[in-house]
Amino acid sequence: MISESLKELIINADCNAFFDEPMSLHTSFRIGGKTDCFCEVNTLESLKKIIAACRAEGTEYFIIGLGSNLLVSDNGLSGIVIKLGGDFEEISQEGENRIRCGAGISLAKLCLFAKNKGLGGAEFAWGIPGSVGGAVYMNAGAYGGEIKDIVVSSRYLDEDGNIRERIGEEHDFSYRHSIYCTRRETILDVTVELTPKSKNEIFYLMQDTMDKRKKKQPLNRPSAGSVFKRPTGHYAAALIEECGLKGVSVGDAQVSEKHSGFIVNNGKASAKDVKELICRVQQVVKEKTGVDLECEVKFVGEA
Numbered sequence: 001m002i003s004e005s006l007k008e009l010i011i012n013a014d015c016n017a018f019f020d021e022p023m024s025l026h027t028s029f030r031i032g033g034k035t036d037c038f039c040e041v042n043t044l045e046s047l048k049k050i051i052a053a054c055r056a057e058g059t060e061y062f063i064i065g066l067g068s069n070l071l072v073s074d075n076g077l078s079g080i081v082i083k084l085g086g087d088f089e090e091i092s093q094e095g096e097n098r099i100r101c102g103a104g105i106s107l108a109k110l111c112l113f114a115k116n117k118g119l120g121g122a123e124f125a126w127g128i129p130g131s132v133g134g135a136v137y138m139n140a141g142a143y144g145g146e147i148k149d150i151v152v153s154s155r156y157l158d159e160d161g162n163i164r165e166r167i168g169e170e171h172d173f174s175y176r177h178s179i180y181c182t183r184r185e186t187i188l189d190v191t192v193e194l195t196p197k198s199k200n201e202i203f204y205l206m207q208d209t210m211d212k213r214k215k216k217q218p219l220n221r222p223s224a225g226s227v228f229k230r231p232t233g234h235y236a237a238a239l240i241e242e243c244g245l246k247g248v249s250v251g252d253a254q255v256s257e258k259h260s261g262f263i264v265n266n267g268k269a270s271a272k273d274v275k276e277l278i279c280r281v282q283q284v285v286k287e288k289t290g291v292d293l294e295c296e297v298k299f300v301g302e303a
Ligand SMILES: Cc1cc2nc3c(=O)[nH]c(=O)nc-3n(C[C@H](O)[C@H](O)[C@H](O)COP(=O)(O)OP(=O)(O)OC[C@H]3O[C@@H](n4cnc5c(N)ncnc54)[C@H](O)[C@@H]3O)c2cc1C
Pocket: 028, 062, 063, 064, 065, 066, 067, 068, 069, 070, 084, 103, 104, 127, 128, 129, 130, 131, 132, 133, 134, 135, 136, 137, 138, 139, 140, 141, 142, 180, 185, 186, 187, 188, 217, 219, 223, 224, 225, 226, 298
């Protein structure tokens, strides 16, 4: 529930707000119950106002990127879900080799912008269906590259509404982790440093990455990508397959036949189905191989 005064503030702010909005419309899994308000915020001023009001009233708020690494509860997400749009989707070249991108912009747009400027280094991110903010939060990576390799700095809103900046190692990046995972801060924009490269070479690298994805991943079904982190010394998908779990399902949630590290939604899977399947996979893999599979996908929402 959100108060009438907060509702009014949101309606009058520079944002597009949807009340009682199903989160299944905003997650790549196509799963998730309703949120009290899904709010695409266009300006920093509006973002600050809305977060300050939430904090003053004790209303929950959650910053979402493109919802590609989330499993939202069937009971929904109370309070406000904030997506960064408008001004947060700007992108520009800074000096010769740097690009500054709003946190709301997709990695796809960053990759295309970089290619068109003849700047290489972001090709690994082609095909990761997240936003720049979500990628920094998660330290997203693929095919030998990670966002940490290119991030120079990020600006963020701290819990008290101050704009601050983090540089290089201050991000505390590690495998699928950044300092943002441990704070309630909103990433506003990110500066990356790339290297001059021919547009053709960048194009072929991007195409190669996408070909590999299409070959290996079930891109025709809703999912949140790899459900589990890579355990040290193993591949999650190989362990799951070894344990005979490929294709196993709970309701409409299924361990993908194409890539055992993915769980796909075959139609009407609920968050409960996915969670149950995750637990089953973790349990069997632990019993048969002794390896603990840790979730990469983030669970959010009401129990
Ligand atoms: C088909 C498919 C393939 C995938 N392949 C890969 C892959 O190769 N490599 C990989 O690493 N991941 C992969 N993923 C997972 C996912 O795309 C990444 O984790 C991505 O970085 C998530 O970004 P997002 O914008 O969707 O974040 P969301 O899923 O919306 O959010 C993830 C977390 O980031 C936080 N967050 C997002 N934006 C901000 C912000 N501005 N400020 C503060 N916090 C924020 C959220 O609160 C949440 O905790 C894949 C997913 C799918 C569906």
